[in-house]
Every structure is written in structure tokens, then in C-alpha cells.
Amino acid sequence: MRGSLILAAAVLSIWTLVYGVTQVLVTPALPVLPTVGIGVLLTVAVVLGYPSALRGPRGARGLRPSRRGTNAAETHSRRDLPERGVRDLAVRSIPLRSGLTQDAARRTCELLRPMLSGDAVSITDTEEILAYIGPGEDHHLPGGAMQTSAAPRAVRKGRTVVVRxxxxxxxxxxxxxxxxxxxxxxxxxQRVIGTVGVYQATTRIPPKQLVEDMANMLSLHLELAELDREKQLAASARLDALRAQINPHFLFNILNTIASKARTRPEEARELLLRLSEFFRYAVRQEGHFAEFAQEYFFVRTYLSLEQARFGSRLEVRYDIDPQVLTSRVPVLTIQPLVENAVKHGIAPKKEGGTVRLRARVDPLTRTTSIRVSDDGVGMDPEVLAALTEGRGVVGDSTDAVLTGPDGSGGHAGVGLKNISERLDQLFGDRYDLSISTPRSGGTVVELKIPLR
Known part of the structure; x- marks a missing residue:
């Protein structure tokens, strides 16, 4: 704030001086255009020179000359180096953030050694040395048992051990x-999973508080790594649940359709069988949590082509896909369950059938991918809609029964929407939006917005 006031005062002084010289002291007064030009040039010069001319060199900010001269200042700076290192470490990328492995431990020791007042630094788990940098590297070998009796004591006691x-x-x-x-x-x-040790080749022990602060910092990163691992496992479990949820009734109905066409339209039956195999191959073999929208789009089109073969003229499909969205990455097996719900719970119960629409857009300004699945089917009761939209669309355990259609079919939509919502929570946190609505014109609309990847 003080620097900004100084800069503002300097700019004001410049314009006052320019006005006084060009309009008052000079006869005749200069025209407006040259006056403004002079003022702008001087203002730009002051603003560009402000960091060095007014604020001073960055490295000198906050330092005051010592009575003992520059040596005292340098000594003070060296004394503060470990403390600054701990603070810097809090905002840096720590290798242990990926977990307690030998490679991560080695890179962490290399990072810590210059920051700590010790000749050697080591990281262990509860039984073995993961990394050791410094004097004694020839026998403190990674993967081997801990060579000292002090490190196992720290593991057993669960507190810092100081040896002199x-x-x-x-x-x-x-x-x-x-x-x-x-x-x-x-x-x-509360669980001890390893140690960080700072060793000296002299009797002068390293600063205990500094080592404990560093251990607390590393423990925090290890906790975050554990949370990331649990988050990935949870997301994988949701994905497996979506795979396992592919409705067996859908399979039986499609096989019956293929069987009925095998005699009268063998080529069409063969084509449907190939599409069915492509559908299940993609659902089972797709690896990772994300895929290009183009792949998911092909998967959805394959599914809908199979359903159209079953429903005939009762099911129409409309696609409105922005070409830019095809290369964006979206969570796998997310769009198809939404489309399946539209067919199964919206169109199937409607005697005359209806239309399912899939719309996708990319917004480069907000960096989001928007996906909209809508139908003009039987719609949804207000109580069902309230149950689905409560808590960002996370479906409660009781929704399965509620989501069955008028003909009693269904039973999986609640689980499907719940798995999708919880999986999106795992992947995006609060950076996505899943909404369900029933327009006055009828049907159901599901809109999903996710960060652009």
C-alpha cells in the first residue's frame, strides 16, 4: 500500500509539473496534444522505473545495514536459511506427495539435505532404508535393513529420538x-509409517525443532498422497460399479431382437451382433477414468443404434455435437448411463414413443464442457425430481424404488445416477454441475458441466 501511494504521488507531481511548465510558464501555452504526450512519456518512464527507483532492488528489500557491516548481514542470512527452507518446502512440489517409495525418498533427501544442518539425511519406512544421502552411503543402502538402533527406536516410541x-x-x-x-x-x-533422520559426523546435533518441523511437513504430504490414493480407488470402484450395472435386460432384449431378425433379415442381425460386441468391448476394456468425447460419443451411438433396432419407429434420436468437443476428455461411462435412463425411463413407458436428444458444447471462456441429455418421454414426478436434485443430484438409497417406470420396469437408474454423481465428486470435487429438470413441455433434461480437459 505504501509503495502504491508513493507511485500515485509521483504521477500526480509529474502532471502538475507538466501543466505548470507547458501552460503557465511558457508563452504562448503549448497545444493540448504535445502537453499530453510529454505527460504520458514521463509517466511511463516513472512507472517502468518504479521497482528500482522507488522500491529499491528486490534482494535488498527489508534488509538494514548492520553495525558490523556486510559480514553480519550475510551471517544472519545463512542462519535463516534452514527456516526459510522449511517455509519454502510448504509450497513446493515434494516427491513424497506421490507416496513413500524409494525413488520419491531419494529425491526428497536430495532436496532436504541443503536445507537442513546435517551431514547426511535419510528416510525409512518402519523396517527398511528407503534413501540415504551423505557420509555412510556405502553401508546405509536403500532396500536394506536399518543400520542404526536409533531409527527403530523412533518407530517404536513414535517420537523424536536425539542421540549425541x-x-x-x-x-x-x-x-x-x-x-x-x-x-x-x-x-x-496416528500411525507411524517411517522416519526422517538428520545425521552428523560430529558431536554437534542438528536442530531438533527444525527436523521435527520438516517431519511434520513430510507427514502432511504423505497424508495427502494417501488421500489421493483412496480417492483413485473410490473412483475406480464407482467405474467398476457402472460397468457391472449394464442392465442384463438390455442384453436379453437385444439378443431377442437379433434372434427375431436372424431368419428374415440375416445381414441386419449380423450387423447388430457386431455392434453389440463393440458395445461390450468398449465398456469392459476401456482403461483409465477419462477418454476423448469422440470415443464416448461412438459408444453412445452404438448403444442407441441397438435400442433403435429394438424399439423401431418408437425411438428417434437427435444429435447436436459441437466439433470442438470431440477432442475434449470426459469421464468414461458417464454419458451412456444418462442416455440409457432417457430411453428406459422416459421413452419406453410412453406408448407412442419419443425422441432422445444429445447435445454437447465447449465453452472456451469458462473452460467447461457441457453435455445435455433430454427426452420428451413420460417425465418425472416432482417428488422423484426433489429426491434426485437434493444435495447436488446425489441420489439416496431409497431412490431405486421411486425411479421405476409406470410399468414397473427399472430399478437401476437411482444407483446409476448415484454412482455417476459420486464418481464425479471423486474426479472433480466441487468443480462440476449435474442438474435434472422436467420442462413444462414434458420429458426430462439432464445437464452436466465439467472442467475442460
């Missing part, structure tokens, strides 16, 4: 250079 002599370190190698150490436990919640 070689005997207390308890290294199995008699010629080990390590004499003192501070070893702090790494935790996930």
Missing part, C-alpha cells in the same frame, strides 16, 4: 562416520 554419541547411534558398521543424529517419525494420522 556414536554408541547411541548404534550403527552396525564400526567405521561409520555418523556420531550424532536427530530422527523424527513420519505419520499418517
Amino acid at each position: 554419541d556414536k554408541a547411541s547411534v548404534g550403527c552396525r558398521e564400526p567405521d561409520c562416520e555418523v556420531i550424532s543424529a536427530v530422527i523424527a517419525p513420519l505419520r499418517i494420522g
Whole structure:
């Protein structure tokens, strides 16, 4: 704020000076255009030169000369280096963020060693050395058992262990250079999962508080890694549930349709059989949580072509797809269940049938992909709609019975929408929107907006 006021005052002074010189002191007064030009040039020069001329060099900000000269300032800076390192580490990308592995531990030790006041740094799990950098590397080998007796003590006690002599370190190698150490436990919640140790080749022990702060920081990153892993497992479970949910009645109905056409229209039956195999091949073999929209679009078209073969003229399909959306990435097996619900619970119960529409757009300004599935079928009761839209569209356990159609069919829509919503929660957090509505004209509209990938 102070720097901004200084800059504003400088600009105001410039324009006052320009006006006084060009309009008051000079006779005749300069025209408006040259006056404004001079003012703009001087203002630009001051604004561009502000960081160095008014605020001073960035590296010197906040430093004051010491009575002892520059050496004292340099000593103070070196003394603050470890503390600054811990603060910087909080906002940097830590290798352990991916989990407690040998590679991540080694890269973390390489990152920590310059920040900590120690000759060697190690990270272990509860039984083995994962990484060791510094004196003693020849026998403190990754993948091997912990060589010291101090590190296992930190694991057993669940608190920091400080040792000040070689005997207390308890290294199995008699010629080990390590004499003192501070070893702090790494935790996930209350569970000790390893240690971080700082070792010295002298009797001067490393700062205990600094090592504990670093251990707490690493523990936080390990907890986040664990949450990420659990989140991925949960998302995978939702995806597996969607795969397992592919309605067996759909399969039986399509096979019956194929069987009925086998005698009268063998070529059409063969084509439907090929499409059915493509449908299940994609559903079962698709890997990962995301796929290009073009792939999901092909999957949906395959499904709807099979349903059209079954329903005949009772089912019409309209596509409105922006070409830009074809290369965007969307969660796999998300659009097809929405379309299946439209067919099964919207069109199938309607005697005269109806139309299912799929619309997709990309908004480059908000960086979102919008997908809209609508039908002009039997619609949805207000109580059912309220149950579905409550809590961002997460469906409760009781919705399965509610979502059955007038003919008693169904039973899986509630589970499907619940799995989709919970899976989107796992993948996007609160950065998506899933809404369900019933227009006055009839039918049901499901709109999904997800971040553009």
C-alpha cells in the first residue's frame, strides 16, 4: 500500500509539473496534444522505473545495514536459511506427495539435505532404508535393513529420538562416520509409517525443532498422497460399479431382437451382433477414468443404434455435437448411463414413443464442457425430481424404488445416477454441475458441466 501511494504521488507531481511548465510558464501555452504526450512519456518512464527507483532492488528489500557491516548481514542470512527452507518446502512440489517409495525418498533427501544442518539425511519406512544421502552411503543402502538402533527406536516410541554419541547411534558398521543424529517419525494420522533422520559426523546435533518441523511437513504430504490414493480407488470402484450395472435386460432384449431378425433379415442381425460386441468391448476394456468425447460419443451411438433396432419407429434420436468437443476428455461411462435412463425411463413407458436428444458444447471462456441429455418421454414426478436434485443430484438409497417406470420396469437408474454423481465428486470435487429438470413441455433434461480437459 505504501509503495502504491508513493507511485500515485509521483504521477500526480509529474502532471502538475507538466501543466505548470507547458501552460503557465511558457508563452504562448503549448497545444493540448504535445502537453499530453510529454505527460504520458514521463509517466511511463516513472512507472517502468518504479521497482528500482522507488522500491529499491528486490534482494535488498527489508534488509538494514548492520553495525558490523556486510559480514553480519550475510551471517544472519545463512542462519535463516534452514527456516526459510522449511517455509519454502510448504509450497513446493515434494516427491513424497506421490507416496513413500524409494525413488520419491531419494529425491526428497536430495532436496532436504541443503536445507537442513546435517551431514547426511535419510528416510525409512518402519523396517527398511528407503534413501540415504551423505557420509555412510556405502553401508546405509536403500532396500536394506536399518543400520542404526536409533531409527527403530523412533518407530517404536513414535517420537523424536536425539542421540549425541556414536554408541547411541548404534550403527552396525564400526567405521561409520555418523556420531550424532536427530530422527523424527513420519505419520499418517496416528500411525507411524517411517522416519526422517538428520545425521552428523560430529558431536554437534542438528536442530531438533527444525527436523521435527520438516517431519511434520513430510507427514502432511504423505497424508495427502494417501488421500489421493483412496480417492483413485473410490473412483475406480464407482467405474467398476457402472460397468457391472449394464442392465442384463438390455442384453436379453437385444439378443431377442437379433434372434427375431436372424431368419428374415440375416445381414441386419449380423450387423447388430457386431455392434453389440463393440458395445461390450468398449465398456469392459476401456482403461483409465477419462477418454476423448469422440470415443464416448461412438459408444453412445452404438448403444442407441441397438435400442433403435429394438424399439423401431418408437425411438428417434437427435444429435447436436459441437466439433470442438470431440477432442475434449470426459469421464468414461458417464454419458451412456444418462442416455440409457432417457430411453428406459422416459421413452419406453410412453406408448407412442419419443425422441432422445444429445447435445454437447465447449465453452472456451469458462473452460467447461457441457453435455445435455433430454427426452420428451413420460417425465418425472416432482417428488422423484426433489429426491434426485437434493444435495447436488446425489441420489439416496431409497431412490431405486421411486425411479421405476409406470410399468414397473427399472430399478437401476437411482444407483446409476448415484454412482455417476459420486464418481464425479471423486474426479472433480466441487468443480462440476449435474442438474435434472422436467420442462413444462414434458420429458426430462439432464445437464452436466465439467472442467475442460
